[in-house]
Amino acid sequence: VQTPAISPMNVPELIGRVRQGDVRALARAVSLVEDDAPQARQILSACFPYTGSAIRIGITGAPGAGKSTLVDALARRYRAQQLTVGVVAVDPTSPFSGGAMLGDRIRMRDHHDDPGFYMRSMATRGSLGGLARTSADVAVVIEASAKQRLLLETVGVGQDEIDIVRLADVTIVVLVPGMGDDIQTLKAGIMEIADIFVINKNDRDGADRLENEIRSMQALATEHGTWIPPVVRTIATTGAGIEELEQEVDKFWSWLALEGRLTARREAHWRARVLDMVRQELLSTMRDRGLDDRQLAEIGRQVVLKQQDPYRLVPRLVEQLLQGERHGKD
């Protein structure tokens, strides 16, 4: 049965269908946002009022740690309780991503006829806005389709990934036994944002040692106040430990609900997002006015030749932009 074509410009109708759980409409809306289509902003604005009640769970960790398998296992548990689930998986350009993409496709087939489940995989692309912004926007659209749990998967390497995880209310950091060196690499950015640690692949040797490492590291951490991130051991492929993980998520959620912690966390998130959106808006307006790559290259050349002083040039460019804006818009 074919759903009638949706006019790309008819955003209210599209969002109406998204809200009713029309999977095709949701896929369409997500694509328009992902592709930064002209109606993307209108779509996001229409979806925004319907966000805020889902629990956003970020899952991050080393490549191949079993994040996608965990996401799938958690999603199944939630679905078994009739909770609707959305997934945003950000696949890095890592050697693992090919396999992960294939895995995602198999999992999507499993959930195929389930209107209470929707998953979108996104690949790292050199888009101007950056992956963090795009995945944040995609999450808004998916959440607006009446999803109660939103799972965000990303590899825990690099600033972009940390920014993605900042969207989450609950952040799960996935580690695997025998990755002693990796823990050092991950430590810098990712370790301190963990609300819950998962030691996945607990069917392997070395879980005790890894847990000790986490515990000794935690002895220094105070940032989370009274919450000490628990360590949950799982075997994602068999589902072992997933129930406990789900319980820890609920416990953290209860803790977050107290003393305005959730609000504070979400406010911090929006503070960063709004700043990013302002930056983006200014940049794209400048680009619309002709500050393209060619002109930037020319400016670079002139600066090197000392024909331009960047410290004078940039304020002037911004000034011109703001004046143009005032004249242009009225």
Ligand SMILES: Nc1nc2c(ncn2[C@@H]2O[C@H](COP(=O)(O)OP(=O)(O)OP(=O)(O)O)[C@@H](O)[C@H]2O)c(=O)[nH]1
């Ligand atoms: N032995 C064992 N294998 C696991 C476990 N969990 C996941 N795997 C396997 O590990 C491999 C990677 O799993 P994924 O879920 O794709 O890992 P990922 O972290 O999503 O990988 P990327 O997204 O590429 O970073 C797959 O072959 C899984 O079947 C586990 O608990 N034990």
Ligand SMILES: [Mg+2]
């Ligand atoms: Mg994955």
